[in-house]
Structures are given as structure tokens and as C-alpha cells.
Amino acid sequence: MPKITQMEIIDACLNGIEKSFNEYYKWSGGDFLWNAPEYLLTVNIAKELFNIKKGKFITLEDNVKKTLKIANPSIRGPIAKKARPDGRSDIVLWWANGYPRGIIEVKNWISNFTHYIKDDIDRIIIILNKDSTLEFGVCTFYIDNRYEKGNAKEKLLKKIEKIIEEIKKYLENSSLAIDWKYKLIYEEKEDKDTAYSVCIMIKK
Numbered sequence: 001m002p003k004i005t006q007m008e009i010i011d012a013c014l015n016g017i018e019k020s021f022n023e024y025y026k027w028s029g030g031d032f033l034w035n036a037p038e039y040l041l042t043v044n045i046a047k048e049l050f051n052i053k054k055g056k057f058i059t060l061e062d063n064v065k066k067t068l069k070i071a072n073p074s075i076r077g078p079i080a081k082k083a084r085p086d087g088r089s090d091i092v093l094w095w096a097n098g099y100p101r102g103i104i105e106v107k108n109w110i111s112n113f114t115h116y117i118k119d120d121i122d123r124i125i126i127i128l129n130k131d132s133t134l135e136f137g138v139c140t141f142y143i144d145n146r147y148e149k150g151n152a153k154e155k156l157l158k159k160i161e162k163i164i165e166e167i168k169k170y171l172e173n174s175s176l177a178i179d180w181k182y183k184l185i186y187e188e189k190e191d192k193d194t195a196y197s198v199c200i201m202i203k204k
Contacts, residue, residue: 010138021186042106101133101136105137121171137202140199176202
């Protein structure tokens with residue numbers, strides 16, 4: 001069975017967040033997704049990944065230390081604190097042979113890099129710098145904003161692109177590569193409210 005491609009993984013993240021937005025908007029009578037619990041996004045992303053009929057396994061809230069030990073049983077000694085080894089990854093995508101392939105960290109609404117996703121990026125960098133079966137780490141998130149004076153789409157895009165540029169700069173002394181994609185999931189006719197799903201993949 002063919003393996004799921006990295007772009008399929010990115011698209012699954014974007015589509016899972018979009019599905020979460022549409023569901024919660026309908027359920028709540030018009031509330032935006034930032035009011036919903038983060039696990040709604042996590043579960044819908046996992047479902048999107050599962051629906052891709054290619055070889056893989058998916059687990060949720062898996063322990064970081066356990067995942068690393070399976071990815072490379074020869075790893076010895078303590079794992080850096082920034083990797084939060086006793087914490088959990090929101091989603092782990094596994095190769096069909098039972099070894100971890102990548103981790104996915106999910107955030108429901110952010111406003112900047114430093115205070116919202118830097119810790120996740122640090123974890124991904126540390127994990128990928130170890131010799132293991134892990135080939136990528138994903139940080140994916142929902143973002144929206146309201147701008148009373150309009151131009152919401154343009155202004156929010158600038159914010160997204162600034163976050164991506166900050167991550168690229170943070171990685172500039174690393175051997176790791178980065179891919180990203182974002183998707184418009186809501187746009188008000190008066191261009192005051194807008195929302196996007198964003199996916200950033202860091203890979204070996």
C-alpha cells in the first residue's frame with residue numbers, strides 16, 4: 001500500500017480545522033471556532049488522516065518519551081526539557097510498519113509565534129534532531145480576527161505570513177526544512193471577519 005504523502009498530511013490538517021469550524025458554527029448558532037475546545041480540531045484532523053486510504057496508523061495524546069523510544073530504541077539518557085518528554089503529542093502518525101513517522105501539534109487560535117507556538121516548534125526541532133524514524137513535525141492552528149474598519153482578509157493574511165517568517169527565521173541555523181500552507185475557511189461579505197486554517201510542517 002502506498003504511503004500517505006506530506007502534502008496529503010498538510011491538507012488533512014487544513015480540512016480538519018475547516019470541518020471543525022463549520023460544525024461548531026452550526027452547533028452553536030454562529031460562534032466562531034476559538035470558543036470550542038481544542039480536542040474538536042484534533043479529532044477532526046485525525047478523521048481526515050484516517051480517511052486517506054493509504055498505509056498508516058494514527059494515535060492521539062501519545063507520550064513523547066514513549067514515541068521517541070519506539071522511533072529509536074537505542075536512544076539513551078535524558079531527553080531535553082524543551083521536548084517535554086513526559087508530555088503528550090496531540091497526534092502521532094505512524095508508518096504502516098508500526099514505527100512513528102511524525103507528530104502533529106494542534107492549536108485552537110493563536111495571535112503570535114512567541115507566546116503560542118514557540119514551545120511546540122522547540123519540541124519538534126529537538127525530536128527531529130534525533131536519529132529516528134520520525135521525519136516531520138507539524139504545527140497546525142486555527143486563526144481568526146475581526147477588524148471593524150474592514151480589510152480583514154488582507155490584515156489577517158499579513159499576520160499569518162509574519163508568523164511563518166518568524167518560524168523560518170527561528171529555523172535558519174537548523175538543517176531542517178519547512179513547508180506551509182493556509183486555507184481561507186470563513187469570509188464575511190463586509191470583510192470585517194475572517195478565519196483561516198494554517199499548517200506548518202518542519203521536516204528532515
